[in-house]
Amino acid sequence: MGNNKENGGFALFCCFIALGVSAVIAFITYLLPLVSDSIVIGSKVMNILDLVFKIASLVGLSFGAFAFAARRGKFVKLLTTIFVLVFVVAIVLVVVGII
Numbered sequence: 001m002g003n004n005k006e007n008g009g010f011a012l013f014c015c016f017i018a019l020g021v022s023a024v025i026a027f028i029t030y031l032l033p034l035v036s037d038s039i040v041i042g043s044k045v046m047n048i049l050d051l052v053f054k055i056a057s058l059v060g061l062s063f064g065a066f067a068f069a070a071r072r073g074k075f076v077k078l079l080t081t082i083f084v085l086v087f088v089v090a091i092v093l094v095v096v097g098i099i
Helices: 009-035 043-070 074-096
Strands: none
Touching: 009 043, 043 074
C-alpha cells in the first residue's frame, strides 16, 4: 500500500478532524438551538466557535489540497499555495479585527 506520504495518510487525517470539528460546531450553532428555545449561545461563544471553524477548515482543506497538489504539476502546487496564503491572510485579518 505504500507509506503515509504516498497515500496521504496525514492529509486524510487532517481532513477527517476538520470535518469532525466542523460538524460539532454546526450542531452547537445551528441544531442545538432548534432542540430547545432555552438554549442561547452568546456572541462571544459564537465568535470563538466561528474562529475555530475557520481554522479547522483551513487546516483540513490545506492538507487535503497539498496532498492533491503533490500528485500534480507545478502550476497546481503554485495555485494551492496561493489559495492557502489567501485563506491564512483572511483569517489573520479577522482575528486582528481588520475585517
